[in-house]
Amino acid sequence: MVESFNEILESYASHDWEGAGRLLDRHLKTFSEDSVALVYRDRCRSFSNSPPEADWDGVYKLTAK
Numbered sequence: 001m002v003e004s005f006n007e008i009l010e011s012y013a014s015h016d017w018e019g020a021g022r023l024l025d026r027h028l029k030t031f032s033e034d035s036v037a038l039v040y041r042d043r044c045r046s047f048s049n050s051p052p053e054a055d056w057d058g059v060y061k062l063t064a065k
Helices: 002-013 017-030 035-049
Strands: none
Touching: 002 017, 002 035, 017 035
């Protein structure tokens, strides 16, 4: 599980939203209860449609309570 998620984080940190999304889909086939992976998958989908600034530091800001 850790190895899989490390690979995901590498893609995520590189702003490869589609690649990280594919890795997350694969990860979730095996680890379907991984709630953190579900959050990251949703973020990747969102970032694919509306990416953060190029200098984004990885901090995710909540927009709703």
